[in-house]
Amino acid sequence: MLDLRFVRENPEIVKQNIRNKFQDQKLPLVDEVIALDEENRRVKKEADDLRANRNKVSKSIGMLMGQKKFDEAEAAKKLVNEQAEKLAECERREEELNEKIKKIMMTLPNIIDPSVPIGKNDSENVEVQRYGEPVVPDFEIPYHTDIMERFCGIDLDSARRVAGNGFYYLMGDIARLHSSVISYARDFMINRGFTYCIPPFMIRSDVVTGVMSFAEMDAMMYKIEGEDLYLIGTSEHSMIGKFIDQILPENELPYTLTSYSPCFRKEKGAHGIEERGVYRIHQFEKQEMIVVCKPEDSKAWFDKLWQNTVDLFRSMDIPVRTLECCSGDLADLKVKSVDVEAWSPRQKKYFEVGSCSNLGDAQARRLRIRVKGEDGKNYLPHTLNNTVVAPPRMLIAFLENNLCEDGTVKIPEVLRPYMGGQSVLVPKK
């Protein structure tokens, strides 16, 4: 969501940005919206003048009535009535134009950061840096659900009977491991100065449209029947939504929060063989971090945020890399985004375990989140979000990287306090 004034004053920047994102079909929308805006301002001026006149005459009628000059009052009424139809027509046109403008503005992509690599789709994302040695052991690493089954740690059959494909029962040590990771990640972020928060797991539609594009909404969000409520796809939704319609005191910035929630996603469409098991599911749990900050600080915060995830995974000895999202793969609301990917010794490649995004002022504009500046003027803050860890998917990386040849799984030092002191998990079968 861009500022309309910005579009009006910088049409070439907006168009080049659209080309950079390979959305050329949206190019005509820029001139279209500028023309609509011009007409809208003209119509608005006319309507404003008519309304100003009506207000003036109406006020005088009140005075005339008070002075009991009824004849003059009647004459004034006639005058207002003569212009009523013209005003009504202007107002209809205003409404129509506003709607058209809003619709276009919702589809124009946010201006990407100059540092974002230009590319058509996810195949052109760019590796930034690797952390830790991606080891391939000389024994075979089974599929993650097979590892879990050795520990009697997963029951997908029952899950399918109860809820269908895309759900799981985690059992025993594997379930405990899942909870341990969440607890550890929570404390990890608290130690880095973030405020822990447990948010609502359902949100209203106006919050949904504020935090994501329509395309994403349709593909992701579960709606509660008969109510204006949606299950959150990530706690980012309720956490950024927390600030809807607020004017925030500048001295309270930045807000740095870490939240826990289950996440619900439709995951529409078919997915590949590598996305079975607990990789892509309708319900999972996640520790998230969000930041609301001054515009000038968002770039620095962006780098701090993804670094937290890298550090967390490294503290559990999982090799990771950062992958910069290219222009064509970047969601329309985002200014810049980096995925954190974990090493899979089985697939001998990295796979996504987290995503860090700088939304610029796009979410703030949609949600009407403002900051009262020192000079008394309000401005839009920037919003950022990043995955701390999403345990089900993280467990895949965890099990594959910590599996020993004898079938046991090492528990990293940092997780042991959360696992009752165990240093190793021994298979049950």
Added chain:
RNA sequence: GGAGAGGUAUCGAAGCGGUCAUAACGGGGCUGACUCGAAAUCAGUUUGUGGGAAACCACACGAGGGUUCGAAUCCCUCCCUCUCCGCCA
């Protein structure tokens, strides 16, 4: 689920067809005075959004409609919040 009350700026709250929406009154914030400094006190200042170079204009009293020359105020529909009762982790 039943009954009741209510939604007005940063907060509490008055207004209940025109002379109180540049929103009374109070709190908070900011500025100044007093003070070595602070508290207290006193004075001033402080809604948002859009249009305009500016003067200024328009819009917004939960949302949307209607009545009217004119609606915070009257009518209709919907949403939300609170209190009590019921039910229940």
